[in-house]
Amino acid sequence: xxxxxxxxxxxxxxxxxxxxxxxxxxxxxxxxxxxxxxxxxxxxxxxxxxxxxxxxxxxxxxxxxxxxxxxxxxxxxxxxxxxxxxxxxxxxxxxxxxxxxxxxxxxxxxxxxxxxxxxxxxxxxxxxxxxxxxxxxxxxxxxxxxxxxxxxxxxxxxxxxxxxxxxxxxxxxxxxxxxxxxxxxxxxxxxxxxxxxxxxxxxxxxxxxxxxxxxxxxxxxxxxxxxxxxxxxxxxxxxxxxxxxxxxxxxxxxxxxxxxxxxxxxxxxxxxxxxxxxxxxxxxxxxxxxxxxxxxxxxxxxxxx
Numbered sequence: 001x002x003x004x005x006x007x008x009x010x011x012x013x014x015x016x017x018x019x020x021x022x023x024x025x026x027x028x029x030x031x032x033x034x035x036x037x038x039x040x041x042x043x044x045x046x047x048x049x050x051x052x053x054x055x056x057x058x059x060x061x062x063x064x065x066x067x068x069x070x071x072x073x074x075x076x077x078x079x080x081x082x083x084x085x086x087x088x089x090x091x092x093x094x095x096x097x098x099x100x101x102x103x104x105x106x107x108x109x110x111x112x113x114x115x116x117x118x119x120x121x122x123x124x125x126x127x128x129x130x131x132x133x134x135x136x137x138x139x140x141x142x143x144x145x146x147x148x149x150x151x152x153x154x155x156x157x158x159x160x161x162x163x164x165x166x167x168x169x170x171x172x173x174x175x176x177x178x179x180x181x182x183x184x185x186x187x188x189x190x191x192x193x194x195x196x197x198x199x200x201x202x203x204x205x206x207x208x209x210x211x212x213x214x215x216x217x218x219x220x221x222x223x224x225x226x227x228x229x230x231x232x233x234x235x236x237x238x239x240x241x242x243x244x245x246x247x248x249x250x251x252x253x254x255x256x257x258x259x260x261x262x263x264x265x266x267x268x269x270x271x272x273x274x275x276x277x278x279x280x281x282x283x284x285x286x287x288x289x290x291x292x293x294x295x296x297x298x299x300x301x302x303x304x305x
Contacts, residue, residue, distance in 0.1 A: 014028055145273055148269075245296065248296060
């Protein structure tokens with residue numbers, strides 16, 4: 001059995017995309033006989049037929065679809081490596097690639113960037129919003145220099161974690177709600193509430209419905225967008241869970257109440273790549289994130305009094 005090759009994977013990908021060996025040859029600048037030879041070598045490596053040949057072109061077999069899926073991954077990583085190597089040579093001085101989950105973008109990250117650029121007006125901070133697992137992968141692969149993430153139990157290899165803040169989870173209710181005047185609420189007090197969540201299975205996330213185990217929560221609305229969630233809350237149509245980091249961006253039509261439960265907290269961290277070219281800039285931004293998170297925590301405590 002032969003070996004898979006990068007050239008062969010590119011040929012498989014182009015042939016599958018266009019349903020034609022001749023079109024793949026044109027796209028890659030090869031002769032048709034060279035493409036046919038590469039397909040034969042790849043089929044030898046796979047030990048299976050990768051394409052069904054018919055009068056109007058070719059179509060991947062089940063084995064071909066498996067090879068194609070892995071080819072997309074391998075070739076995508078190689079293309080990303082070329083991009084990163086080019087970026088290493090062309091990245092301007094003072095550029096820090098930063099990622100964060102959505103609620104960290106509400107105030108924490110923007111204010112930290114403002115603090116950074118006040119002292120370093122030449123600094124460039126391109127931002128990427130995303131879910132924590134994807135951001136951690138991006139940091140591990142060197143596509144981000146730093147990211148604000150939900151702290152994972154087992155970070156990817158090569159990623160350094162700096163604890164940032166234990167972000168409290170709060171119940172968002174309209175100001176005239178019976179719970180709006182409470183200092184905190186227990187899960188039992190939330191038993192009869194109608195919930196606005198991002199999923200039909202809210203128990204899979206800390207941002208789902210906080211309900212005691214005695215009954216299944218009453219999920220009135222499914223909304224993934226924060227603006228939609230808060231609009232539903234403000235209209236008195238239900239309650240939802242809000243991370244403390246989002247509090248500065250909330251409208252006055254929303255009241256916040258603590259959840260009296262030890263698990264009502266989301267530990268966050270700064271994930272960083274050890275090979276960031278601008279180490280001083282990263283340290284400065286890390287300090288700005290810490291200072292900003294401390295300020296936001298103090299503001300939240302005053303709001304919840």
